[in-house]
Amino acid sequence: MRSPIPEGVKWAGPAVALLFALSVYPLAYSVKVSLTAPGGGFTLRNYTRLLSDEFFHAAAAQTLFYTSAALIVEFLLGLGLALLADSLLRGRGLFRAGLLAPMLLPPVVAAVIWRLMYNPQFGVLNGTLRVLGIDTSKITWTSGEGSAMLSVLLVDIWEWTPFIFLLLSAGLQAIPAEPYEAARVDGASAWQVLRDVTLPLLRPTILLALVLRAMDLMRIFDQIFILTQGGPGFATETVSLYIYRTAFRFFNFGYAAAMSFVGLAVTTILTRSLIRLINPRRTR
Template sequence: MNAQLKMGWFEKHTQWLLLVPTVLLLLALTIYPLIYSLIAMLHTVNVRTGERTFVGLQNFVEIAKDTFFWNALKNTAIYTGVGVAIEFLIGLGLAVLLTSDIKGRGIFRSLLLSPMMLPPIVAAVIFKVMYIPDFGVLNWLLGLVGISGIVWESSADTALMSLIIVDVWEWTPFMFLILLAGLQAIPLDPYEAAEVDGANHWQIFRDITFPLLKPAILIALLLRIMDTLRIFDQVFIMTGGGPANATETMSMYIYRHAFRFSNVGYATALSFIMLILTTIVSNIFIARLKTEEVF
């Protein structure tokens, strides 16, 4: 009788029991680190001894006065704004071009997606070799047209742009892929009506294609902006944040405080600010996306 009761209990609660491993894993990987970080950002933490000293909001006061933080925030904003804008314009142009009936468009689509298949670290290493001032292929190509070699990563004037070029090369295919899917999902009826009314290509794009493509555009921009705001691997491999902090992004600055200076409390406070900024940006896009009609 007891065995039957136990069996009945397990059968009745099977769906909840199956969730237990997932819930435990979620607690271990997300909830606990979140609680720990909320505590750590209000303390100074001695990594060696594990001692914590409560300082309240002092870490945030120091951040507000930290010129290196504002420099990192500026670099991150430039990297995100310029990189995503270029990726969007090129991706949109390629998507519009390759939705038209041109010969070999399937091959072009496949080739365009190939950079996205590489791990970011591999792309960073490839471009680091290409950027070598004396032997890199980019300066060799510039020399063919009479332009003197550029010190890509070693100059504060060009270092950040050299990182943006890598990001554009690797992630424009991602933008292209989402926009292409959005274009192919647009119904043909509005285009047929516009042709009957005698609209030209620009009018069709402005009044039909772009408005109906807005949901895909917002999704593509949201995903890329959230990704570029936390850029770390390419910066770490190619410039390390230099020269003279010209390429130090928020993620790189947090890494430096957490793992080089062992200033865990300060790094956690920086991470919390980064989380707030990312959440604000994402909520703006999500709110805008909700107002768009999805066909």
């Protein structure tokens, strides 16, 4: 006798149930939490508070600055290194392996290493500068209001430029030789080849690399948490850190959930804008 339950439901059911339990239900629950007042009942206060919360505004501005700065520098460096690796006749494998090493470290480990290096008193950076005769008494790296953001940015650039390099390097290798041969026959300069052949053919890979990094950067947490915990003061606080602090130090889960949903919406809008900017023909 045939079972009344279709075969497809039997096979897909457990996976769908697991997905529902681990993803859909928590998401729906967090929407409910963000719309629930401390004493119970419906409220929009967690969302309206976002408009007047100076800490959230500062964290959002710093997240945008961090994302933009890291994305631009990592892309330019990654592209330059990928072009350099592609042009090498010998030692390309060694060059690639050496460049990829930082990316292979867990972000927490990389951050701990840099935290030790940044230590103004015992770190290797100030130690080296002192050996060179430079006065390091005012070089405080992650402890200075002005230098902390640049210090955490440097760690991100060091660790994640190899990711862009890896993707663009793979993209460069996938470009066929014929367009280059045609450009040479037409007498194109190196700059013209880069502008009119390499970059247009590399566009899908560039798009992928930028979108993946942008999404990753907008939720940056681990490196900054280890390096500065958002300090000194609020100098390196990002939205993810502020959400963490609100949820797990201030125990205000409703407001943390509201910030998470707004962060998700902003990330989606920015990512789509980025796709539209780079690839205007494929906006759907």
